[in-house]
Amino acid sequence: MPYRLKQLQKQLPTVHLVAVSTCVFILGLTLMLLPSENVEATRGDLPMAAPAQSIESSDTATAPSSAETSTASTEESTQKKETIATPPSVEENWVDYTIGSGDNLTSMFKKAGFTARDVYNVATAAKASESFTRLFPGQVLSFLITDGELTKLRHRQSELKHTLLTKTDDGFKVDIIERKPDIEHKYTAGTIQDSLFLAGEDAGLSSKKIMELASIFGWDVDFVLDIRKGDSFSLIYEEKFLNGKKIGEGPIIAAQFINRGSKFTALRYTNADGESSYFTPEGYSMRKAFLRAPVGFARISSRFSLNRKHPVLNRIRAHKGVDYAARTGTPIKAAGDGKIIFRGKKGGFGNVVIVQHGSNITTLYAHMSNFKRGQKTGNRVQQGQVIGFVGQTGLASGPHLHYEFRVNGVHKNPLTVKLPQALPIAESERSTFKSTASSLLAQLETYQATTLAALDTQKL
Ligand SMILES: [Zn+2]
Incomplete structure (x- = not known):
């Protein structure tokens, strides 16, 4: 199919x-x-x-953009009037240098045979634009040299963005050429x-x-x-x-x-x-406003139930959350934007994080092997942000996340609770x-x- x-x-x-x-x-x-x-x-x-x-x-470098090529050819055509014998395909003599890792404007100019003075002139002219100062490996710098002097410099940031410096009587003029695909x-x-x-x-x-x-x-x-x-x-x-x-x-x-x-x-x-x-x-x-599941790479090992036989205690006890079996160390994500209101040990739950969302919803994540470093109670977390890692601390028969969803303090089944929506x-x-x-x-x-x-x- x-x-x-x-x-x-x-x-x-x-x-x-x-x-x-x-x-x-x-x-x-x-x-x-x-x-x-x-x-x-x-x-x-x-x-x-x-x-x-x-x-x-x-960002793969390619041939000069047609915009520039056309500018170049108009300039040539004005000159061509005098030298009619010249074939029409006179091209500016650009020399390309691909930027390598660790390269900067100085090293690129050195490769092209220019001096620190030239670098200074170009850097001064290009100060206002982000070009030339931010060079990334794989991009191309092209030099146009006329009579041993740098007359144009082109920085190809991507196929869609080039910056062109052109020498004028008073320094270099900057043109940013952006193309729309x-x-x-x-x-x-x-x-x-x-x-x-x-x-x-x-x-x-x-x-x-x-x-x-x-x-x-x-x-x-x-x-x-x-x-x-x-x-x-x-x-x-x-x-x-x-x-x-x-x-x-x-x-x-x-x-x-x-x-x-x-x-x-x-x-x-x-x-x-x-x-x-x-x-x-x-x-x-x-x-x-909430993710349906706070872990990826997991399977549900126990559902929300009000009369389940507890696997460790071996007696009937309500299971007020969902268990996601996953490997120890699997990241656990905050199901929604909120604030950490508890982060620590809590009896059979082992290492627990509780996140408060808005005024009436809390989510609880239990049995964590470790908390996410750098967070503490009172911190704000964003939806999808890692808050800890799957483990089996507390009363657990194997590594899993025990996840609870409470509305106004009442446990809801995280798999079926109607999730609040973002704004229409x-x-x-x-x-x-x-x-x-x-x-x-x-x-x-x-x-x-x-x-x-x-x-x-x-x-x-
Ligand atoms: Zn559980």
Whole structure:
């Protein structure tokens, strides 16, 4: 199935392009400028997570931007009037130096045969910009030398940003050349056989994108426990192109996840302040104020129950929390933003942290092997922040996290308690959100329908 979907993507270029041209305008430039890292990786450690090593880097050095090349050629063309015999492809004689680790402006100038005086002149001119002073390995410095003198210097920070220094009669002039990539929308879908990770890979997603997808739905779907064979996902995300070459990926802009028959839809929206987050089509935030599970890489070893036989005490005793069995040392994360109100030993619970959230909710984490260093009672913690590590201190038959969720002092089942949501779309943004949302939904549905139709055709 995922294989066939991949094949189908290739058969759908027309739809793809139509959607691209319409949506680029709708979404505007705001979206494309946002870094894709905006998505919080609060649920980063998924069971199927591979190390995020395949993160795209757009900072690979390439040929000079066409913007500069065109400037250069106009300058040449003015000169060319006098020397008509010269072939039209006269090029400025740039010399490129790739920045290595430990390099700075002085060492780079030395390599290019310039003096400390030249470094001083350039550094003075570039003082206001971050270029030249912040050099990173892999970036390229290009020197244009005319009659033994430095006339231009270019710092290629990335494919999208160059800084150009040009010698004038009174020092160097600084130009920052920023290029906007072309944004295209990429659709893909998959059905889970074994894990979200494998299905995501089959659908052509990078591990970074799979994590992004999981973190969008991580508030509603517990990727440790809730995933079933047959669950499916579909998503549209941005791809960035420069001169027809893919240089990176942008964020997911719309996604759907069907978990055991329940459909969750997330749409990315950027508000007037330029902040992006994911909302349901109705305008509710995908973020909840709490994580469903405070540990990754875990399995539930004991559920919330009011009459359970205690494994150590061997008698009936209410179990007012959920036990997550995990290896000793597994990080335990604060389920929501809050304040540590207890951190210490507490009888059978061993090492315990209690976090107060807002005025009426507390969460408790027990049997920790160790607390997170540097924190103490009274400290504020953020959702997803590590507060300690799984262990078996106190009365425990093996390493696990005992997790409790209390509302107004009353124990609730952490697996079923209705989690408070983050704020919905602001009233002032409702109408803008509605039009963005309906356009994104329409796009998602068109892709899905076309994919299904193509699947049917294939069956015939
Ligand atoms: Zn327990």
